[in-house]
Amino acid sequence: MAARRMKDRRGAMLALVGLVMVGMLSFLAVVVDMSRMYTQKNELQTAADAAALAGLSQLYGDLTMVDDTAIKYGEQNKVQKQTITIDGAEVICGVWTPDTGPFTPNAGGICEITDNAVSVTARAAALSAMPSIL
Structure with a gap:
């Protein structure tokens, strides 16, 4: 009787x-997708920072070139090999006071x-790794 029970359990493992393994692969797919999302966010932040610094360099020169310079430098950056877009309405001049903090x-x-x-x-279309994995 005991020998018969052992035979019935074969293959259960x-x-x-x-x-x-299916659960682990699903978790791996989510982790890969989240890491790509964070990479995209960092690359987009780098592009916005570059554009803001380029626009700032024009504040003490030709004020009419702030938007054009910021857009030109910002769009030279890529997010996951994809071109980003910045339009003139997304370039805003103002005053920042280090003591009070917020940008006005x-x-x-x-x-x-x-x-x-x-x-x-800066804006870019969201890219997902999931379709390429499936």
Whole structure:
């Protein structure tokens, strides 16, 4: 009787290992997708920073070139080998006071000689690794 029970249990471990592997591969796919998302976020932040610094360099020169310079430098960056987009409405001049902290944008959206900061918002389409894995 005991020998018969042992024969009935053969192969049960294979099914269990198969289920565990499916779960682990699913978790791996989520981890890979999340790491790509964080990489995209960092690359987008780098592009926005480069654009803001380039626009800031024009604040003490030709104020009409702040938007164009920021857009030009920002769009030279890539996010996961994809071109990003920045339009003129996403380049905002304003005043930043280190003591109080927050950035105060200009009401009219036009850069003025009293400005000391540029804010840039960069956008890119979200890319997912899941379709390429499946």
